[in-house]
Amino acid sequence: MTFLAIDIGNTRLKWSLYAAQRPGAELLASGAEFLDHIERLAEGPWADLASPDAMLGCAVAGDAVRRRAEEQVVERFDCVPRWVVSSAAEAGLVNGYDHPTRLGADRWVAMIGARHRMLSQGPARPMVVVMIGTAVTVEAIDTDGKFLGGLILPGHGIMLRALESGTAGLHVPTGEVRDFPTNTSDALTSGGTYAIAGAVERMRQHVKTHCGADPACYMTGGAGWKMAPSMVSPFELVDGLIMDGLLVIAEARAAAV
Numbered sequence: 001m002t003f004l005a006i007d008i009g010n011t012r013l014k015w016s017l018y019a020a021q022r023p024g025a026e027l028l029a030s031g032a033e034f035l036d037h038i039e040r041l042a043e044g045p046w047a048d049l050a051s052p053d054a055m056l057g058c059a060v061a062g063d064a065v066r067r068r069a070e071e072q073v074v075e076r077f078d079c080v081p082r083w084v085v086s087s088a089a090e091a092g093l094v095n096g097y098d099h100p101t102r103l104g105a106d107r108w109v110a111m112i113g114a115r116h117r118m119l120s121q122g123p124a125r126p127m128v129v130v131m132i133g134t135a136v137t138v139e140a141i142d143t144d145g146k147f148l149g150g151l152i153l154p155g156h157g158i159m160l161r162a163l164e165s166g167t168a169g170l171h172v173p174t175g176e177v178r179d180f181p182t183n184t185s186d187a188l189t190s191g192g193t194y195a196i197a198g199a200v201e202r203m204r205q206h207v208k209t210h211c212g213a214d215p216a217c218y219m220t221g222g223a224g225w226k227m228a229p230s231m232v233s234p235f236e237l238v239d240g241l242i243m244d245g246l247l248v249i250a251e252a253r254a255a256a257v
């Protein structure tokens with residue numbers, strides 16, 4: 001029962017093909033395409049793959065992009081494209097958002113992946129789940145698996161572009177992260193990095209106060225590796241939290257049928 005997982009963010013489409021529809025399944029193939037290159041999938045990276053038996057994805061880059069991806073799936077494979085919509089509860093997580101379906105599906109899926117990972121590592125704990133993609137999200141989940149709420153911040157690229165377009169004197173190359181930046185490039189790079197690190201640390205404190213226990217902290221997303229060295233408290237950097245979440249959801253849904 002091979003399974004194709006797809007995560008469409010605002011910058012890239014990520015895909016992974018697994019030998020089975022359950023967490024921990026063997027990874028057979030994977031890749032990432034910038035959104036402009038989605039049309040290449042069927043005749044490019046997917047050309048030599050055997051058709052998966054099932055597919056599940058999450059997509060936050062808009063209906064038009066999701067349809068373009070769907071066309072590639074249907075053109076190349078013999079499986080029905082299915083997409084996760086955030087709901088009031090799924091796979092052991094309860095959604096505390098005011099309007100649960102308005103929560104970004106990628107955020108919901110990553111939290112489900114993180115909760116599964118945390119429970120496989122030991123007893124239940126509260127969590128902070130950080131995704132560093134086009135945007136940055138910082139989620140709080142209590143010990144029972146209730147999503148309490150989360151932060152949305154601009155990612156590195158958006159922060160820099162916003163500063164460049166709103167000022168006359170900030171058109172400079174990328175710099176280094178420094179404790180005490182002494183040039184414009186380093187000041188911008190460090191400012192963005194520590195804005196994210198500071199927000200994450202604040203959320204960690206909120207969760208600790210609210211839940212009365214130190215949260216398990218997970219970080220994922222294309223630019224997660226950039227943030228890892230600058231975090232205040234230790235975070236486990238997990239490459240495929242969204243893919244893990246899609247596997248967890250697919251397994252739970254298959255078991256429920």
Ligand SMILES: Nc1ncnc2c1ncn2[C@@H]1O[C@H](COP(=O)(O)OP(=O)(O)O)[C@@H](O)[C@H]1O
Nearest residue numbers: 009010011012132133134135156157221222223
């Ligand atoms: N090799 C890479 N290709 C593309 N983006 C990268 C790469 N390495 C780091 N990044 C950073 O990761 C971000 C994209 O991460 P990703 O998780 O794919 O975002 P999204 O899910 O929003 O599409 C980019 O904004 C960029 O800053």
Ligand SMILES: CC(C)(COP(=O)(O)O)[C@@H](O)C(=O)NCCC(=O)O
Nearest residue numbers: 009010060102103104106133134135
């Ligand atoms: C916050 C996001 C833009 C993150 O997108 P990404 O950085 O993964 O491309 C996305 O999850 C989204 O559009 N969310 C809908 C609004 C919400 O979650 O409240």
Ligand SMILES: [K+]
Nearest residue numbers: 009106131133
């Ligand atoms: K994402």
